[in-house]
Amino acid sequence: MTFKALQLKIRRWRVANLSETNTVLMLSIFVGSIAAMAAIVLKNMVYFTHQSLQRAFPETDFNYLYLAFPVIGILLTVLIIRYFIKDDLSHGVSKVLYAISRKNGKLKLHHTYSSVITSTLTVGFGGSVGLEAPICLTGSAIGSQLGGFFHLKNKSVILLTACGSTGAIAAIFNAPIAAIIFAIEVLMLDLTSQSLLPLLISAVTGTLLSYFFMGKSVMFNAIHSVPDFEMMNLPFYALLGLFAGLLSAYFMRTTTFIEHRFSMVKKKWIKTAIAGVVLSALIFMFPSFFGEGYDSIADILVGRSDSLFYNSPLYLFKHNEYTYLVFIIALLLFKPFATAFTGVAGGVGGVFAPLLFIGGIAGFFIVSVFxxxxxxELSVINFTLAGMAGLMGSVMKAPLTAIFLIAEVSRGYQLFIPLIITTVISYIVFYPFEKYSIYTKSLALQGDLITHDKNKHALSKINVMSMIENDFKTIQPDACLKDVTLLIENSNRNVFPVVDQQKLFFGVVLLDDIRKVIFHPEKLSDSIKDYIYKPEITINPNESMLSVVKKFKKSGYYNMPVIDATGKYYGFISRANVYTQYRDIVEEISED
Known part of the structure; x- marks a missing residue:
């Protein structure tokens, strides 16, 4: 039996025996399990890669191996992508958002494994990025593929895509609540009873597997207890929120600027060489940039902040209070560069871990100063954790995810008040600088961003080109009125586009404008040029449907021509058809 025949047989059995809802509930268990196993495998592969490489580090104040390992890892990643994957693997969360928005949750098969392999090489060899975005993409691709295998509806495929991400995030952090909120807050999934149950199942499944294979505390397991916060220290958490908001803007602007500048470099090997060398130099000076950086945060939380200086040429400066704080400031300033250069060099990873690293260092800096x-006697643990929530919540535009994630990974549920204060203030400070999150900015600029607004969501799913009608009879610009009368006989439209042989648009001839004239034989030889009307508002083929609807509302037109920047004519879009399609999509996404 061939694979296609087996797939068809399974689909028929599913349709005959299971409803769509029950199928999704059952698949959410498998999606959560497979995504969690992928996260566990990835985490352990990176861990063992780190361990293997660290054996080569001599126990000296600094070493030159930091100059080699990141470049080697990125070079291997670039070669695998170029010769085997042959696809772009950067910005994993943004890819998931784009798939949900434009492709009904459908992701390519290679995403189920490609990001695991490449991010292992990137992060394992010291790339200054995180594993969360690659594993989010991997889990989402697993859910997408299973949904496609069973030929489920688009809405169910999107839900399973989110389930995969939820299971993976829950497993990698042992944080089921934060994982569910991530799907709702970051992936823009609507919170309904139909979507919540599968997400809960995937989150719990992922967390249980993580418990089984990696223990109950994946991160910061050295923290025995988190101190209670003191009311008198709340102003300092507010100050930390202000500082975190400014750092968030700095991180966003820095990484965006570097990506933009390197996008102008057309030769890939030049980008890899330049960015790789700069990254290695940064890691050589600041070894805590090597990999995700969670070990450095864990050391701070247990009182071993001196480890930030280990293997650094600046090791001897740790004994002076002033140079110590200058070193901490340098970590905050240069970490965004290390993250950005890892990405533009060709490495695969996300900003999840870098944000938590910078946030933790920011909280530690505030504590150290005071x-x-x-x-x-401010608590190092409390402020470090609050800083992590502040950076993550603002840059990702996901304050709830940040608050619950930090509370779950640290088991510091008594810190909810300071976490909320720090995150909210950071978010407010950051908002004037950036309207969109680091995941959604590029999608928003391209008009591909999905939102919780059902109206905008429905319009975003309508493609302009798919709505074009081509049954309008066109006429040459040098034609006469008699030619128009011949078209009227064979057309049920009252609009006739004037287009030349190169498809250039000159305007339209309206039946109402020539109705009286065409019944006068002596006028039939007149040129149509005097009757051409040039619409004031037209539609561009690349325009968003939200913009198209605004134009219909503003102009009052029933039909509008689609014309590109060169003046080429594509057809017309009808207001009635747009609204019909819009209502159908709203009805589909509103089903519960």
Whole structure:
């Protein structure tokens, strides 16, 4: 029996025995399990790669191996992508959002494994990015493929795509609640009873597998307890929120600027060489940039902040209070560069871990300033955790995800108040700088962003080109009125586009404008040029449907021509057809 025959047989059995809802519920278990196993495998592969490489590090104050390993990892990643994957693997979360918005949740098969392999090489060899975005893409691709295998409806495929991401995030952090909120807040999934149950199942499945294979505490397991916060310290959490908001803007602008500048470099090997060398130099100076950076945060939380200086040429400066703080500031300033250069060089990873690293260092910096220079006793653990939530919540535009994630990974549920204060203030400070998150900015600029607004969501799913009608009879610009009368006999339209042989649009001839004239034989030889009307508003083929609807509303037109920037004519779009399609999509996405 061939694979196609087996697939068809399974589909028929599913249709005969299971409803769509029950199928999704059952598949959410498998999606959560497979995505969680992928996350566990990825986490362990990176861990063992790190361990293997660290054995080569001599126990000296600094070493030159940091100059080699990141370049080797990125070079291997670039070669695998170029010769085997042959697709872009960057910006994993943005790819998931685009698939949900434009492709009904459909992701390519290679995404079920390609990001695991390439991110292992990138991060395992020291690339200064995180594993969360690659594993989010991997889990989503697993859900997408299973939904496609069973030939489910588009809405169910999208839900399973989100389930895969939820299971993976839950497993990698042991944080089921944060994983569910991530799907709702970041992936823009609507919160309904039909969507919540599969997400819960995938999150719990992923978390249980993570418990089984990696223990109950995946991150920061050295923290025995998180201190209670003190009410008198709340103003300092507000100050941390302000600082985190400014750092968020700095991170976003820095990474975006570097990506934009390197996008102008056409030769891939030049980008890889330049960015790889700069990345290696940064990691050589600041070894805590090597990999995800979670080990450095864990050391800070247990009072071993000196580890930030290990293997650094600046090791001897750790004994001076002033140079110590300058070093911490340098970490905050240069970490965004390390993350951006990892990406533009060709590495595969995300910003999840870098944001938590910078946030943790920011919180530690605030504590150090007040404890060292003002003799205070602020909690290093509490402020480090709050800083992590502040950076993540603002840059990702996901405050709830950040708050619950930090509370779950640290088991510091008593910190909800300071976490909320820090994250909210950081978000408010960051918002004037950037309207969109780091995941959605590029999609928003291209008009491909899905939102929780059902109206905008429905319009975003309508493609302008798919709505074009071509049954309008066209006429040459040098024609006469008699030619128009011949078209009227064979047309049920009252609009006749004037188009030349090169498809250039000159305007339209309206039946109402020539109705009285065509019944006068002596006028039939007149040129149509005097009767051509040039519409003030037209539609561009690449325009968003939201913009098209606004134009219909503003102009009052029933039909509008589609013309590109060169003046080429494509056809007309009818207001009635757009609204009909819009209502159908709203009805589909509103089903519960």
């Amino acid at each position: 404890n060292v220079f003002f003799g205070m």
